[in-house]
Amino acid sequence: MRIRFDEQLELLNRKLIEMGALCxxxxxxxxxxxxxxTDKQSAEKAAxxxxxxxxxxxxxESLCMKLLLQQQPVARDLRTISSALKMISDLExxxxxxxxxAGITGYIKDEQLKSGTHIYxxxxxxxxxxxxxxxxxxxxxxxxxxxxxxxxxxxxGLFDTVKNELxxxxxxxxxxxxxxxxxxxxxxxLExxxxxAVNVAEWVEYSITGAHAGE
Amino acid sequence: MRIRFDEQLELLNRKLIEMGALCxxxxxxxxxxxxxxTDKQSAEKAAxxxxxxxxxxxxxESLCMKLLLQQQPVARDLRTISSALKMISDLExxxxxxxxxAGITGYIKDEQLKSGTHIYxxxxxxxxxxxxxxxxxxxxxxxxxxxxxxxxxxxxGLFDTVKNELxxxxxxxxxxxxxxxxxxxxxxxLExxxxxAVNVAEWVEYSITGAHAGE
Numbered sequence: 001m002r003i004r005f006d007e008q009l010e011l012l013n014r015k016l017i018e019m020g021a022l023c024x025x026x027x028x029x030x031x032x033x034x035x036x037x038t039d040k041q042s043a044e045k046a047a048x049x050x051x052x053x054x055x056x057x058x059x060x061e062s063l064c065m066k067l068l069l070q071q072q073p074v075a076r077d078l079r080t081i082s083s084a085l086k087m088i089s090d091l092e093x094x095x096x097x098x099x100x101x102a103g104i105t106g107y108i109k110d111e112q113l114k115s116g117t118h119i120y121x122x123x124x125x126x127x128x129x130x131x132x133x134x135x136x137x138x139x140x141x142x143x144x145x146x147x148x149x150x151x152x153x154x155x156x157g158l159f160d161t162v163k164n165e166l167x168x169x170x171x172x173x174x175x176x177x178x179x180x181x182x183x184x185x186x187x188x189x190l191e192x193x194x195x196x197a198v199n200v201a202e203w204v205e206y207s208i209t210g211a212h213a214g215e
Numbered sequence: 216m217r218i219r220f221d222e223q224l225e226l227l228n229r230k231l232i233e234m235g236a237l238c239x240x241x242x243x244x245x246x247x248x249x250x251x252x253t254d255k256q257s258a259e260k261a262a263x264x265x266x267x268x269x270x271x272x273x274x275x276e277s278l279c280m281k282l283l284l285q286q287q288p289v290a291r292d293l294r295t296i297s298s299a300l301k302m303i304s305d306l307e308x309x310x311x312x313x314x315x316x317a318g319i320t321g322y323i324k325d326e327q328l329k330s331g332t333h334i335y336x337x338x339x340x341x342x343x344x345x346x347x348x349x350x351x352x353x354x355x356x357x358x359x360x361x362x363x364x365x366x367x368x369x370x371x372g373l374f375d376t377v378k379n380e381l382x383x384x385x386x387x388x389x390x391x392x393x394x395x396x397x398x399x400x401x402x403x404x405l406e407x408x409x410x411x412a413v414n415v416a417e418w419v420e421y422s423i424t425g426a427h428a429g430e
Contacts, residue, residue: 058427067298068283082280089304161395170385170392175394177385181378184396188403212273 007069012063012084018054019050019091020134024058026098027127027193033105034123034186042052048101053095057088072093076210083207087137090203094130095154097196104186108179117165119187126190129155129197145208148198148201155194162187220286227278229298234271234306235296235349240264241407248320249338251399261317268310272303290426298422301361302352305411305418309345312404312411319401324396332380334396337373339417341405344370352419360423363416370409377402398418 026049033040064085073081108114129151138145156172166180166187206212241264263350264426276366279300282288323329344366351359381395421427 061297065283065293067349068280069293070289072287078280078284082276085300089301150283167392167396169391174389177382181382181396181399184399185403188400203382 005067005077006175007074008063008067008071009077009080012060012067012081015063016061016084016087017058017061017138019053019060019088019135020130020137022049022053022056023094023098023130024127024134026095027130030098030101030105031127032125033102033161034119036107036208037106043102043106046099049097049208050095057092060084060088069102076207079207079210081205087200087203089197094193094196097193101186101189103184107182108186110176110179113161113169113173113179113183115178115186116169117162117183117185118158119162119190122162122187122190123157125151125155125158129194130200133200133204136201140204140208142205142208145201145204149198152194152198155191159187159191165178220282220288221342223282223286224292224295226414227275227282227296229280230271230275231299231302232349232353233353234275234303237264237268237271238309238313238345239304239349240269241343242338242345243312245313245316245320246333246338248317249323249334252321252324253342258317261314263316265310268307272307275299275303291422294422294425298418302415302418305414306383309358309408309411312408314333315398316401316404319397324395325391325394326396328384328388328391328398330386332377332398333373334377334398334405336403337370337377337405340366340373340407341412344409345415347355348412348415348419351416355423355425357420358417360419364413366410367413374402374406383416 026046029042029046031050033039033046036042064081067081068078071077114120127146132144132151133148135141136148163184166184169178170180202212241261244257244261244264248254248261251257259345279296282296283293285290329335347359348363350356351363353401378399381399385392385395417427
């Protein structure tokens with residue numbers, strides 16, 4: 001019975017890693033569309049990945065329910081399963097945000113507008129947070145999970161920077177207001193991606209220590 | 216055993232209704248801060264409600280885990296519990312968004328700017344969606360749950376309207392760009408609140424029919 005249970009937990013682990021990898025791919029595809037707004041292939045890829053991520057969420061959810069019902073796990077295993085259930089909600093939202101970004105980038109055609117802000121730097125920082133949060137889960141690395149929570153301050157700071165830069169751009173080029181608003185939305189999505197990566201890292205911390213971060 | 220289980224399910228129901236009511240209060244408080252940007256009391260109320268909502272989420276989560284582990288529910292009861300687990304994630308985000316709105320409103324001092332857009336109408340529509348989604352849960356009303364999914368088109372439409380209005384405002388008053396960007400963020404939060412209300416309604420539908428909406 002225990003061997004079967006361990007196998008199922010191992011399967012859960014693998015599926016979570018797969019879901020994390022899909023999220024990284026989704027962000028990467030959305031970043032391609034940001035750099036090259038005519039890149040239809042990457043936009044389609046981001047949308048396809050979102051669907052794949054949704055599907056993976058359902059799969060993991062079913063597996064968790066099965067584990068909860070058939071095995072009645074206790075203590076640490078229960079924490080692993082309940083963390084997994086929460087973590088997939090956050091990963092799913094990351095997929096949504098990446099797809100939302102890819103849905104807007106086509107409207108921003110002014111390369112100077114983009115490179116005149118810290119948007120690319122912000123994208124790299126948010127993407128790194130996702131990689132690190134998934135990595136902290138794979139390696140059960142508490143130090144790395146906690147580091148993700150600190151990286152978020154950088155992304156939040158960059159959001160404010162980009163926002164101020166956009167106010168400047170609008171004042172100089174009022175005709176680009178629409179594109180500036182779109183770019184602000186993208187910055188907001190990136191900030192949210194950072195928030196979800198923090199949540200993932202907090203669930204990793206909970207599954208290892210049994211304590212919710214910040215409590 | 217069954218009586219005890221039914222009592223626990225009834226308790227779960229009550230707690231979910233309470234959490235829904237807290238979310239409605241949080242939106243209402245954030246709307247007060249939008250109408251009157253010097254309303255510090257409402258801003259504090261929105262922040263306090265967010266904490267209360269987070270706390271309620273944890274409480275419901277524990278109750279669901281207990282029900283899953285001790286009772287090994289089947290079919291419909293299992294659906295009720297797993298829907299509850301998903302629903303509380305969405306309600307919690309609604310609380311976050313309301314608190315995020317209350318955190319920005321203080322920066323928008325220009326009443327004409329606000330009333331020159333459809334932001335209040337959008338706020339009413341999003342708030343109504345939350346009320347209706349919680350209501351559809353309380354009454355197990357499939358028709359109402361499905362109606363919420365349609366209301367979302369109105370909120371999405373209003374987002375585009377507000378965005379275009381803001382582009383117009385920026386062109387006329389470039390000195391108000393910063394406030395316009397803040398107002399756009401608020402519109403985005405309202406749109407997200409609508410999305411989460413749709414999710415809640417979809418979980419209501421799933422708990423009644425056993426089928427995920429749109430599948």
